[in-house]
Each structure stands twice: as structure tokens, then as C-alpha cells.
Amino acid sequence: MTDRNPKLLIEASGVSKQFANGTQALKNISLTVERGEVLCIIGPSGSGKSTLLRTLNALEEISEGDIQVNGHSVHSSKADLNRLRTQVGMVFQQFNLFPHMTALENVMLAPLKVLKQSESEVRARAEQLLAKVGLADKAQSHPAQLSGGQQQRVAIARALAMQPSIMLFDEPTSALDPEMVGEVLEVMKALAQEGMTMCVVTHEMGFARAVAHRVLFMDHGEIVYQDAPVAFFDAPRNERLRNFLGQILKS
Amino acid sequence: MSSPAKKPADRVPWIWHGVYALVILAIGASLYFASKRIDYSWHWERLPEYVISTEGEEIRASFDGFVEISEDGKTLTMTEMKGAGIETFSGFSQVLVGQGDLVFQNDVLARKPGMRPGPLLIGLWLTLKISAISLVFALPLGLIVGLGRVARNPAARNLAATYVEIIRGTPLLVQIFIFYFFIGTVLQLSAFTAGVAALSVFTGAYVAEIVRAGIEGVARGQMEAARSLGMSYPQSMRYVILPQALRKTLPPLTGQFINLIKDSSLVSVMALTDLTKAGREVVSSTFSPFEVWFSVAILYLLLTGSLSLVVRRLEKRLAHD
Numbered sequence: 001m002t003d004r005n006p007k008l009l010i011e012a013s014g015v016s017k018q019f020a021n022g023t024q025a026l027k028n029i030s031l032t033v034e035r036g037e038v039l040c041i042i043g044p045s046g047s048g049k050s051t052l053l054r055t056l057n058a059l060e061e062i063s064e065g066d067i068q069v070n071g072h073s074v075h076s077s078k079a080d081l082n083r084l085r086t087q088v089g090m091v092f093q094q095f096n097l098f099p100h101m102t103a104l105e106n107v108m109l110a111p112l113k114v115l116k117q118s119e120s121e122v123r124a125r126a127e128q129l130l131a132k133v134g135l136a137d138k139a140q141s142h143p144a145q146l147s148g149g150q151q152q153r154v155a156i157a158r159a160l161a162m163q164p165s166i167m168l169f170d171e172p173t174s175a176l177d178p179e180m181v182g183e184v185l186e187v188m189k190a191l192a193q194e195g196m197t198m199c200v201v202t203h204e205m206g207f208a209r210a211v212a213h214r215v216l217f218m219d220h221g222e223i224v225y226q227d228a229p230v231a232f233f234d235a236p237r238n239e240r241l242r243n244f245l246g247q248i249l250k251s
Numbered sequence: 252m253s254s255p256a257k258k259p260a261d262r263v264p265w266i267w268h269g270v271y272a273l274v275i276l277a278i279g280a281s282l283y284f285a286s287k288r289i290d291y292s293w294h295w296e297r298l299p300e301y302v303i304s305t306e307g308e309e310i311r312a313s314f315d316g317f318v319e320i321s322e323d324g325k326t327l328t329m330t331e332m333k334g335a336g337i338e339t340f341s342g343f344s345q346v347l348v349g350q351g352d353l354v355f356q357n358d359v360l361a362r363k364p365g366m367r368p369g370p371l372l373i374g375l376w377l378t379l380k381i382s383a384i385s386l387v388f389a390l391p392l393g394l395i396v397g398l399g400r401v402a403r404n405p406a407a408r409n410l411a412a413t414y415v416e417i418i419r420g421t422p423l424l425v426q427i428f429i430f431y432f433f434i435g436t437v438l439q440l441s442a443f444t445a446g447v448a449a450l451s452v453f454t455g456a457y458v459a460e461i462v463r464a465g466i467e468g469v470a471r472g473q474m475e476a477a478r479s480l481g482m483s484y485p486q487s488m489r490y491v492i493l494p495q496a497l498r499k500t501l502p503p504l505t506g507q508f509i510n511l512i513k514d515s516s517l518v519s520v521m522a523l524t525d526l527t528k529a530g531r532e533v534v535s536s537t538f539s540p541f542e543v544w545f546s547v548a549i550l551y552l553l554l555t556g557s558l559s560l561v562v563r564r565l566e567k568r569l570a571h572d
Contacts, residue, residue: 059475086481096476100494109490110480155476162480 007034008068009166009197010056015065017051017221025051026062027221033166038198040208040229043218044244049201050093052218053168056199057088070165086114089159093171095151097143103130103154104139107161115162122161129157133187149180153187166197173204205248209233217241286541294539298546301533304369307362310340318352318360327361329354374529375550381446381525382512382554388451389511393458398488400463411459418456424517426453431521446518454511461503465496498569505562509555516551526550 010033017026025048033039041049054060055067058074058081067074070087098106107126111117130136133153135146143151152172159167169188173181185207192198192211202208208215209229216226217238225238236242286293300306316331327346329338332353343361348354368376399411418426430449431442440448469492477487519528530547534540 090479096472114481
């Protein structure tokens, strides 16, 4: 990997994925993400954007191509996935908090068990992270006692506790009641301003426009168009994207 | 949690409790009159002796020899016939031998006053012991096989499935015979060990299915979230999936353990005096089969009922967490 651009955190080339039933979920996708970049991926449902995101930390296998994260091939048989995933934080649409643990325990679990850091160190960092997402007072609450927005913020803190070099967000606000979307986006915005590298699959066009460095439009398993947000939203030079944006504005 | 408006179920008129009592009473009464009509003399008074014996403890000779009783009749001395052994007993209430008698090893010499467990209680103890020990082995066995059932590795998955299919597809009684006569002979197992082995292997298969259902009942996203944090598969299982799965499986597991206690009655076919076998023995010495089997049923109910009670408490405590 001597010819690697050191600024590149993610380098996907020629990635295809076919499901067992023959559906082509991803078609020959190439994608790079630089350190500190915020990338938003939009597109109609079923376009493969979540699948693409999930291949980046090998939650989803690929049929062809290569994905490098931090210079390590994710889908090679020799990949140490557990080590690799500590570098890649992930936030899910359904939050997926561990319901049998308090918010604080959710945040502390992986650093304790995977990184084997000391309890006092992990606890201090977890409390700090919960404060950062505005939930210092909910540390002892179980997920069932929290609202959707609060749960998602705990989930973000949980991913951050591993001190990842990139954060993946898989439609983080799609399962939320409208009045809770804002609080989650605020946390993500703050994260982006700190220089965190982020890949965000989202339907929040306002967020994409305000925060992203680059927006990417996917349809039928392909990257159809990508551009800086202003050009992407105001003067899209692509027919399919114009149609998609038109539909979204209508609704 | 705010309590919602009282559900209709809370306001069921008291009359239904009356109906319940009436039905139970009617069944009891018809049983009573049916028992009066048959030609059977009830002797409930014979039963307590077989639960707790007041006969007292027997004092037995430990060698062949002659008996000598002191003048006040309070001590008894044994002199060995073919040796120099001397043994002295006291504190008994009833002497069963005479001055100068020749007695042999294990003959009963006298009785001490007091209560000791009768055959039914001893049988109950064996039932409890064999069930508890089988449970201790069945739980980890079932957990491992259950994990095998959901494993990705085909060897583990198929081995686990084969085991479960064989055990669930054959009667326990047949398995007990195989364990006692075949495996017991090959491995030189005692009847008790063979019984524990048969019951553990049998219950383990059912526990495995319960564990599998519990694991599959945990949302898919839980495993993904755990793995995405860098946890290995075993770590994710141990810290995330199993704690949730086991909470859900507590009620079916309780049912399985109650089954285990009841199924343990089948070990009475292999020279083990459990509660059922003790019941059979007491029937043959009292000639009161009806009373004995009713009593045996009540003793089983005592075991299973207290187990249910303990688990219900446990469930409530877990629900509050």
C-alpha cells in the first residue's frame, strides 16, 4: 500500500453485490472518503444505499470488488473484522440499544470488553460522551425509559466510545417521530464540526445541504451522481436526480 | 408507569369465584361418593407412618457375638464370638434381644426413640436429588447444544440437530433402558449415575430447543450492533444475546424442569427407589393403593409447586430490573 493516498480513509473499488435470489443490490461501485469528510448518501428506498453502508464494516458481504478501510482490506478472508470494526462506528435506524443495560452500560460495554480498558477510564469517557449528546442525567435509565431521540443519541455515544476514525449512520432519523429528528441531527452536526469523518445515509435533505461536503445519489444499486451540496441540490446535472428531488419537494 | 383505567377483568363479579368453588366442591363430592360406593376400606391412618416413621432408630450389631444386658436394663454389651471386640450401647427405649442371646452381624438389638423419615420421604429425597443433579447437567448441555443449533458452522449445527431429533423422537422410558442396560454396562455406571445421565441427556435436548427459540427471539439488530462495536461472536452472545434470551426463556425452562421432576418417576424401572418406586413398595406393605397414590401425587405437587413459586418470584424480580 505504498501508493495509497494517506488522506483516504475508505477506498471502495468495483464493488458489486448480488443476493442469493439474483437481485443485484450493488453494481460496480467505486467510492472514496477522505479523512474529515462528511458524505451524505441519498436515494429512493431499495436503491442500495443502506447495503453499501453496511458493506463498509462487513455487516454485509460483497460479491466482487475490494473495500479498504484505513488501508486494510475489509472483505479479504484474512481481515481481522473485530479489530477493524473498532475503527468504524455505526448508528442504526432502529437504534439497537441493548435493552437489558442502562444507557451508561450500553456505552461502556464494548470499550471494557473489546479494548480491555480500565473501568474508571471507560466510565469517565462514557459519562463525558453522554453529557456531550445531552443525556448526562439519563445515564442510569434503561432504553425502554428513553424516547426515540434519546435512544438514538445514546447509540451515537455508544459508537463514539470506541473512538472510531469514521462514523457510519444508517438512516439515523427515519424511525423517529418528527419532533425528535432535530435533537439527533444537532448531535451529528456538532460531530461533523469537530472534524469526524462521517458517511450518512439519510432522507434529511436539509441536513445534507448544511453539513455534507459531498452528496451522493444512488439508484438501482449504482452511484448515479455526486457533487458538492450546493451544486447537488440547486443545479443537479442529472435527470434521475432531478426527478427524485422533485418528488421529495412535492411531498 | 401510569396505571391505566381498571380493566374489566379486575371488576369480574364475585359470583365467578363462587362458581369456581362450586365446581371444585362438586368434583370433590362426586369423588367422595364414588369412593363410598366401591368396596374398599379406606385406611388413611396407615399412611403417616410411611412418611415420617416414629418407630425410632434401630441399633444393629456390627459383628457376631453374645448379648449381655446390665441389671438396670439401660446398657447393652456385645462380646464378639470369634475375637476380642466389645461394643456397648445405651440410650435405647426398647430391647429386642434377651440376656445371653447369640446374635449375628446386622441383627437389630434395640430401638432408640425418635422420628426418622419413612420410605415415602426417602423416595421424595431421591426424586429431588436425581432431578436436581440432572438439572445441573441438563442446563449447560442444553445451552451448548442450543448455541450449536444457531451456529453458522455446519458441523456444529448438524450435530446439534441430530442429537435433538434422536432424543425427541424416542420415548424416555426406552432411553432409560438403553442407558441402564447398554451404556450403564459398557461404562460400568451405577443405576443412579445411569439415571442422572438419561434424564440429563433427555432434558438437555428440550432445553436446547428452548434456548434456540430464545436466541432467535432476540432482534437481529442486537447481534449487528454488538458486532459493529468490534465484539466477537462469543462476546456478543455472552454479553448481549444470551442475557436477553435467557430472560425470555425462564417460563418455558421452568416448565421443562417441572417435566424433569415428573419424568424422573420413570427411573423407578431401574432399581432406584424414588418417590414412585417407594409408593409401589408402600402399597405392597399396606394394601392401600388408593391412599398411597394420592399421597404420592401430593408429594410430587409439593415439589413442582414450590419450584413454580420460586421461579415466579424470580421472574417478578427480573421484570423490575
